[in-house]
Structure formats: C-alpha cells, structure tokens
Amino acid sequence: MSRRQIHQGMRLRALATTLLVCVGLVGCQGIPSSGPVHEGLERLSQADQPVQFNPGGPAQGASQEDIVRGFVSAAASSADDYATAREFLAPEYSDDWDPSLGVLVDEGTQQYREAEENVGVLSLSAIASVDGRGSLQPVGPGAATEVRFEFAEIGGEWRITSAPAGIILDKSTFAAVWTPLQLYFLSADNRLVSDTRWFLNRATISTQVVGELLEGPTEQMIEVVRSAIPAGTVLAAGAVPVVDGTARIDLSAELLDADAATMELVKRQLGASLQSVPNVARFELLVNSSLIESGTVIAADTTSPTAENLYVAGLKDGEFGPISAGDVTVLPGIGARIAQLEPSAVTLAPDRGSAAVLHQGAVSWVSPDDQVVVDVRGDLIAPSLDRFGHVWTYSSAAPGEMLVTKPGERSTLLQMPWLGGRVPVAVRVAQGGNRIAVLVVDAASPDQSKVLVAGISRDESGVPVALTDIANTELWVPGTPVDLDWIDDERFAAVTRAGASGKVTQGVLGQFAVESGVVPGAVSLSGGGNRSLLRVLDDDGRLYAPQGSGWQRQLDGIALVAKVG
Template identity: 35%
Template sequence: MTGRRPAGRAGRASAALATLVAALAVLTGCVGIPDGGQVQQGDTVSDDVVSDFVFRPNGPVAGSSQERLLRDFLSAGTGSQDNYGVAREFLSTGFADEWEPRASVTIRPGVGSTSRVGETTLDYAFVGSATVDSAGHYTPATSSSTTTLAFSFVKEGDEWRISDAPDGIVLSPATFDSVFRAHAAYFYDPTFTYLVPDERWFLARSSTSTRLATALLDGPSDWLQGAVVSAFPEGTQLSLTAITVDDGTARVDLTADALEATPDARARMQAQLLASFSTLATVTAVELSVEGAPLSVPAMQQPVPVRDPAVDARPLVLADGVLGFATASATSQLPGLSTAVEALRPRSVELSSDQTTAAVGTASGTYAVTASGGARLVDGRAGLVAPSLDGGGFVWSLVADDPSSLTAYSTDGTTHPVATSLPTGPRVTTFRVSRDGTRALLLLDDQGASRLLVAAVVRDSDGVPIRLGPPLELSAPDGAPVDATWADQLTVAVLTTVGESSRVTTSEVGGDSSSAGRPPSEAVAVVGGNGLERLLVLSADGDVLEPRGSSWQATGLTADLLATQR
C-alpha cells in the first residue's frame, strides 16, 4: 500500500524538528480513521538517522466490531517495532505470519471510508497521493482515482480477527513524514565523472545503511537502466545480513564476486558507498571486506567524481544586448563567446561548464556557438523548444509539437536522432539535460495542464546519445506550464501560471513536490544550479528575482534573458 516527502535535501539538518512538528500534527489534526496511538520518545539507533519519536499503537480492543477492528488495524501500521508486531495482533492465527507489511506504503492524504461487501468482508476506499514499494521507490499518483482494499474477517473465540488483507500499510502524509526518510543510492555516469543520485525511502528506524547498500548492489531503478553504471562487479551482494557501524566507520562485507574488481574499481566502490551513506549522521567512513577478509582499497585517482556540480554564482544574463555574468556594478562578458551569441539575438542560452560553448535558441533555429569557431546553425526547423547542451558537447533540439523529433547535434553540425517513448499528445514546453548528462527533464503542456517527466539518457560506447529511456512521471504542479530547470542533481523547479499568478514548485526526482512560493509579478523563466536557495526567476518586466524565506525578492538586476549554466 505508499508516500510523501519529509524535510527535503536542503532541510534534512532540521529533520528532528520536522519529525516533532509532524508528530504533533498527527496528534492534533487527525479526522476520520486515525493513524496512530501514543507518541513516545524512542531510543537511538546505532547505524541510522535518529528518529526522536516512535509511534506505539494500541492492540485490539475486546469486543470490537469488524469496522472498529479494521480502523485500529490501519492505525497500527504506524508501529514497525517487532516487525509490526502490534498490527499482527489484529490478524487471524493462520494469516498473521503471511501478511507482508513492508511490501509497500500507500500515502492517503484524505479520509478513507469503509463499506460492507458481505457478512465477513469489508472494503476500505480512499484516494492515495503516492506509493512506496519494498525497494524504497516513491511513485506519486498521477490521477485522483480511488483505491479500494478488501478485508476478510473470521471469529477466533469471541473476537473478530482479520483473515485476509492486502500486503503493505496505509499512512497519512504527516505520519509518513514522521517515520520514513529519503536517501539516495549513488551510481556513476558512464565516464565515472559524476555520481548520480537514485532516491529511495526507508523507515527512519530500520537498518538504513544495510538497506541502502542492498539497493546499491541490486542496481539502479528501472527508469535509470542504461544511463548509469556501478563500480561493483555484477553479482556482488552483502555477505552478512547487516552492516555494522563502529565509531563512524561502516564495515561492509561483500561476497566473493567483489574480488573481480580492479584497484580503481575498488576505490570507486568505496566512494559509491560513502556517497550513498552521506545522509546517515553516524557514518563518516567505509571499510570493505570480502567474506570476512579485509579488501585493499587504494586512494581514489584524480579527478574524483563530482556529486553535486556547482555553477558560477553570478547570474548569466542578456541585458541591453550584452551577454555576461552580472553583478550590481558590472557585467563580465565571456571572451570569444559573448559577441557571437549577442549577434544572434538569442531567445535562450545554455552555457557549457568550461564556458566555451553555448546552445542558443533564436527565431531562425538552434545554434551551436563556440568561443573559437563562431556560430553554426544546427537545426533550422520551425517551432523548436529552447535547446539544451550536455557535457559531451551535444546540442539537443526538438520541435515542441513533436517529441519524436528529438535530435542531438555535434558542434560541427553532425546529426544524431534520439529515439524516445515520450507521450505524443502533450506539447513540450521545456527540455533540459541534467549536469551529469544521464537524465533529461521535460515539462509538458497537456491541454493547459502541466506534466513533469524525467527520462534516462542512454548513450553508445562513444558517448553519443541514442535514446531516452521510459520516462518517470513526477508530481505535477498546478497551473499552466511556463518553464522548468534543474535546481540541483536531485531536484527540479517548475514555473507555472495559475490564473494571473505565477508559482514556483520544486519536485524531487523520486520524491514529492512542494511549493517554493509565488513571485510578486508575472514570471517568464526560472534557472537553477546551486540548490533551491539559489534559484532565479525572471519577471515579464525584466526583474531578476531570488527566493528569500517564503517570498521572492528583487536582486536589483534587470535582464532580457536569463541563461542556463551547466
């Protein structure tokens, strides 16, 4: 049965406060079927994010009707202690050991209802907002359809017990935020230049280090297949059932398959685990062993893989016909590049990380511009989306009304068609390749409503893009789509219009969405790169805005265009 987002990446340092607030919300704000009993202070878990509170639900009440028993059973799903021992007390003797509570979580933001089907059967119906499967994958609901769960009952002595129920548990958003935490298993791009996050959700008081390592060894999520790689030799698993953490060091014992790893691969394996454990406050180092014998790991070769690539903190703008990095006192042009871009009268600009190449959208088409070679028209088709640039130097371009038209161009103009399985009805508003080059962000206009997709970028052995994987649909923001951007490696920001008001929404890739406030005037573009706090919005009047607290404030800069940096 599945989920929602706790404190986001930027706010995980305040996880304890968020847990307290969520727990109080459960105690004071529940209506309909409740989600838990008493909330009590819990014990520290040695290898995990510490959860300040633990739900201790009550067991069955003598003489309960089937309806009361079902209500209390659902509430008991908040208590994971002893493998959901309290919840199993509501089940019949023959069924208690068969039920699998960890199979899934369903997030239910509203109030569910029960209806009688037969003398010993009840249906429980509700509208869910998301699900989390047994591997920790978070899937937001894309429609408001009703979920119906069937329950059967049997008399044991004088008391009703549940004799059949779906696997998994149902939680309210507040309770989910209290007992689950988001973590990322990290993989590599095929060049081992970047570490790429694959977000998962686990119980805050479970053995998170063990679950993260297991997720890592099992490989990336289905939607990422083909775009990322792992340093671990195929078949490698944990040789012990749990990882131990001693004085900040996680000791990871692997099966003999790990012995096939080269010295460089061993260093990457260790780095991959350490990055994945970065959200665990108790882990600061990783030691590897194989079947109990220490595994020698050399120092990581330079350059080390980048986990969260940053961009220049100065806004890159086109103002009064001049392209450059803007401050309150001056605009610094890009040598050899600004002049060539300015001459094109650009509608959009995306700059390479070394600041020597740009993908430029104009009224006449898409251009590849280099500091040394000038501007080349690579796509002259009509109705193009603003182009994107990747780290391999490929300029991505497509016709807004035809997602199958996606093409990657070398800077010399060589054409590389990219196969996709994108929906054909909606119109593409924004297309952006992530800074690690493994994923593409798409904002779609579906008859005035927004749809948000992320798809894996699959390349051949030479790094040439060949296809996009099946898209992962994220939580869609309200309103008509305007623009979208990568805020960081795990979060995207979306600009929409609701009525006459602009809104900014952030969505985690593999998590929930949340509001980032409303700019004070109509907004036309959003760019990111250094986290949620460094997002920038361009208003229709040319003001460059930045988030301050829960509002958007003018930076004092004005521009005709906000460029995207890689």
C-alpha cells in the same frame, strides 16, 4: 541465479502491479508469497526505531471499521516484524501479508465504507507511493484511491483475511519513520550518479543501504548507470554492523573478482552512499571475515559550476552576460555573438564557454571561435547543452523525438515513447547528463501540469545512444505549464500559471515537492546551476530572486535570463 534472487525479482515485479492497482481506484487484494521478504526492507524490522510508535492491538468487540483503522495505525510500528499490525489479521493470513512491498502515503483523511458483506473499502487521498526498493513517486491529484479489505469472524472477533500488500501511512507519520538517502551508482564515464531511496529510520540503516547497492540500479536506470560491485556479490554476514564509526561490510567471495581499478570504484560507491548514514565515518570490506580493503565516507562528485562560473546571466539593452550590481557585463568570448542573434532563449554550457541559442526559428551553437546552426525545424523550444557539448533540441513539428547534435560532428534522433502524445513546454537535460526532464500538461487534466524524468543512456565517450523506455512522474502541480529548469543534478524548479499568477514549485528526485511562492506574470526561470542562483523573469522584464518564502524584485529591463546546461 539463486532461488532467493528469483524470489526477490518476482516480488519487485509484483510490487509494481500492486501499487498501480492501488492507485488506479481498484480494490487491492493481499498477495500471498512464499519467498523471503526483500532484504532491504526486512532487515530494519530487527532494531529499535529512533521515533517510536506504540499502537495497541485490536479491542474486544471491535467493528470491521475499527479493525481496519487499527490495522492501518498499527502499521506505523515495524517492531518485531509488524507484530501489532498482524494481530488484526486472521491467523492463516498473518504470515501471507507482506509489509515490505512498499508504502502508500496519504494526506491523512481516510473515509471507510462497507462495500458488501464482510468487505470494506478505505478511501484515501494518496499523495505518493514507495516501492519495495524505496523509490518514491508522487501520485496525481484527483479521485480518491480505494483499497479493499476482507473479513472473517475468528472466535467471535472480526479479523482481516485480505488487505493491500505493503502499508499505508499519512505523510507526517511516514516522514517520522522513513528517511531519504542517496545511493550512488556509476555513469558510463565512471562519475557517481545519485538515486534517492527511502529507508526505515532505524539503527540498521547501514545494512539496508549496502543491501540496495548490491541489488543494483532500478529498472528505469539499469541502462543508464551501473555498479562496480561484481555480479552475484551478497552480504555474507546478513548485516552491516557499525563499530566505533566503522561499517563492517562482510561480502561473499565474488568481490574478489574485482581488479584494483574496479575495487577503487566499489569504494567510491560505498563511501558516497554511506556518507549520510548516521554515525558512519569509515568502512571496511571483508570477504568471509577477512579484511580486504577499507575507506572513508566521501562527498560525491559534483557537477556544479566552479566558483568563477557561479553567476546569473541575461540579456539587457542588447548586451548579454553576467548580471551584477544591477547591470549586465558582456560575457567574454561569446556574449557579443549571442546578442547579435537577437535570442529568445539561451542555454550556457556549465563552464560558460559556449551556448545553445534559440533565435528566429533556429537553434545555433555559439563558441568564441565558431557559430553553427544545429536545428531549423519549426516550433522549437529552449535548447539544452550538456557537459559533453551536445545540443539537445525539441520541435513540436516532430513530436516524440529529441534531436541531439555535437556541433561539427553528427546528429542523433532519440525516441521519447513515454510522451504519449503530450506536447512538451520545456525539455531540460540535468547537469550530470544522465537524466532529462520534460514539463507537460497532464493529458487527463488540462489544468494540471507534470514533470516527467527519464534516463539518458550514453556510451563511454559520452555520446547519447537512447532514452529510457520509462519516465517517472516526479511532480504534479496545478496550473498550465510555463517553464522548467534543473537547479542541480537532483533538484529542479517549475513555473505554472493559474490566471496571472506564476506559481514556482521546487522538486527533488524521489522526494516531496516544495511550493516556493508566486511571481505574478512569470514567463521563465533559470536554475542557474546552484540553488542560490534560481531566478524568475516576469512578462515585464523584471527579474526576481528568492528571499525567504517569497521573491524579491532584483532588476528591471531584462529581455531574457539564461539557463545552464
């Protein structure tokens, strides 16, 4: 491993500690470093931003508070490696402050107080943090986040001698100068799997996208996905210029270790990851300036249901099947079997050819030709059914364990160490089969709910072998938890309850959640496998569909609405 790579690894580990300290109400000290700035974030300080911020430097005679506020404001501009922001720092500290170590995003209200002599504290209402690799996580509501600054008098003027690593931006500024893009890695069966990253919105964004692909998956997903790009491959030219719509990617000789099949996977990763980069339609792969391969940007593989399976299904008047024109049509093959079980929850396979059914204290797998009981433990919740045919069941009688069963074959218990004693209300496997989401009550705040998302490690045949040791909190939302479902492989929806109101919130992995209105008495929802098929059911059997910013009552007398996957 090169000295540069060692420094980058150390920086990423330091970043995790730094942001946890910031968010945990502890004063943050600047962390001097001697290695190079992380490739992905530094490169974008070399070009002009589409949105320009031109903050001024420190005013003569400025107070310590003025210096802090000016410094925070100036960090909105990364021009010339944050040159204006560095003017607020003491000369000996200016080179040590590292803005590449992430972003703390706040609501915009910042209270300043003097903590002690030559020490000030800025209190923030933080809503998210972005690490040095561009991964965003929401910050839980509650007490203010406090960050610490130290000062010295330099030539009769106050300057900062210690500040939080990374930068602080309010949400509107952050959204103006940073943008979310999808990077793509590979599952065990070589399907493309997305990973949302935030990048400075600059002309050199192609360099950062390729740089992050070369860095590989995040720590959480390292056992879930992989990159086809041979280990040790780096940018030979240090940048990815875009010429007439073609991104020229000049890589080191390690790329030549890829055989023909691997090279096709490399091209798929690059083509999908570059599809959202402005003005890029094609790419060329070079090694030491010699053209090796070329390709076009492509849409990623989709796990969405095919057109013939795009419908909402439910149970009404003892019949189970697609809901259309105000009625339910029996689903061929399995609809009658499901209805006979008198289900309390149903999850259909993505192809609608089989189902996992919760009924009378058990979960059964139903197909046109068979019916198999897969779990009889008590306190079961709605099951999941992944694209490989595995039924996922959770019982609060066996906390912290997920039972995964391939009907007619074997069962496996997967550990969920990140639950930490919390009781899931809903557990759902994403359509791609690479992530699992869990809706729980926040242990510290019973009136708050949150969604945890972990990765699923599988072997090449699709058999789940483990859940990741890390689960990211992808959503904090007020109210007690009611239900959760995936809309597609990147988006999910949750229902929480405050009094009689069922609040619907839509989340996107690695992005900000969106409040999606209220359905009084909401008891369950279905993502449907497509955003247009999102449905909410209330406690009187009324089914609601989204309309504008609200919900429209669509049908009455529905006993349950099915989930997919």
